[in-house]
Amino acid sequence: MSAVWDFADFDDHEHIHMFRDRASGLTAVIAVHSTHLGPGAGGVRYWHYPQRAAAITDALRLSRGMSYKNAMAGLPMGGGKGVILADEGAAKTPELLAAFGRAVESLGGAYVTAEDVGMSDADMVAISKHTKHVSGLPVASGAAGGDPGPLTALGVYLGIKAAIKQGLGADSARDVRVAIQGVGSVGGGVARRLAAEGAKLTLADVNLARAKELAEELGADLADSAAIMEIEADVLSPNALGAILTERSIEKLRVPIVAGGANNQLATAADGQRIHDRGITYAPDYVINAGGIINVALEYLGHGSRDEVESRIHLIPGRLAEIWAESKASGTPASAVADRMAQKLIGRG
Numbered sequence: 560m561s562a563v564w565d566f567a568d569f570d571d572h573e574h575i576h577m578f579r580d581r582a583s584g585l586t587a588v589i590a591v592h593s594t595h596l597g598p599g600a601g602g603v604r605y606w607h608y609p610q611r612a613a614a615i616t617d618a619l620r621l622s623r624g625m626s627y628k629n630a631m632a633g634l635p636m637g638g639g640k641g642v643i644l645a646d647e648g649a650a651k652t653p654e655l656l657a658a659f660g661r662a663v664e665s666l667g668g669a670y671v672t673a674e675d676v677g678m679s680d681a682d683m684v685a686i687s688k689h690t691k692h693v694s695g696l697p698v699a700s701g702a703a704g705g706d707p708g709p710l711t712a713l714g715v716y717l718g719i720k721a722a723i724k725q726g727l728g729a730d731s732a733r734d735v736r737v738a739i740q741g742v743g744s745v746g747g748g749v750a751r752r753l754a755a756e757g758a759k760l761t762l763a764d765v766n767l768a769r770a771k772e773l774a775e776e777l778g779a780d781l782a783d784s785a786a787i788m789e790i791e792a793d794v795l796s797p798n799a800l801g802a803i804l805t806e807r808s809i810e811k812l813r814v815p816i817v818a819g820g821a822n823n824q825l826a827t828a829a830d831g832q833r834i835h836d837r838g839i840t841y842a843p844d845y846v847i848n849a850g851g852i853i854n855v856a857l858e859y860l861g862h863g864s865r866d867e868v869e870s871r872i873h874l875i876p877g878r879l880a881e882i883w884a885e886s887k888a889s890g891t892p893a894s895a896v897a898d899r900m901a902q903k904l905i906g907r908g
Contacts, residue, residue, distance in 0.1 A: 568619040578662040583654035590618035592638040593626040595905045599639025601625035602675030607645045618642045620823050627901035628845035634856045639670040660689025673855045680706050694855035703868045704858025707851025712748025714850030714872045715820040718842050721876035722818040726840035733757035736792040741799030742773050745820040763787035797821040809833045818842035831894030843897035
């Protein structure tokens, strides 16, 4: 296997750490992309990877995305990400979570962890027994912190509304056809908000039972998780895993807008140009999905109420509008505009 510096997604990361604890079975990667603005903050993902190199790639890509996300959200935090490699079919154990907590603590505050795919707020509580560098813990009513999913969903919903205004010239989501890929904590929250406004939804999820239950609740249509990428609609909202916008899939898109909460939606930087060339309004993922990190960052920093969190999340549409305006003026893809803005903020412009 190539050295980590030779990975295509290595981007002058400051720290990349591999952890192995035989007693608990922990195998993990923690990547810290930048601490220019503050400690590298980003959730930990519990996921099964057929090849271990894919876990390193995920950590590299996600940590860079967190640098950009935190910078664009105006947070005094850098970017980092943790990945725990899950054996297929294996369950998380208290011992494994404890080992990961010790791994985080060993970095001395360079990385602050939180909840991500495959993890829960209860897992964060278990991890917090072994490190103080953790956020997303249960909090009192009205305080910043807790489960980031609903706050991410709020930001994505507001971002979709901004994209509808930008791409369709409409002030409301009423009767707008939205295809949602992934209806977990984030996608499900987005779906409920859009349904309440009168949007016409088509839902898909690898967990068919979950998608079917939500479709029945909201009166939405159902689609296959892969087929939804080719459905004719007004908005495609990816809210599952990343790298779904490829040269091939972009050619088959039948929507004027792509706006969703999934991280790293573009498989490569060139795919941002491809979306732009098709005239599709694209909401850069790390801008639209910043609601969750705003919530847990303010919790970790020890200030901010839920009202403060939500007021910051309501700034997301304005940031997107700024990106789209610059994209239109310069002829540069929205993804590249956002990257340049973020790079400047982290001292790499």
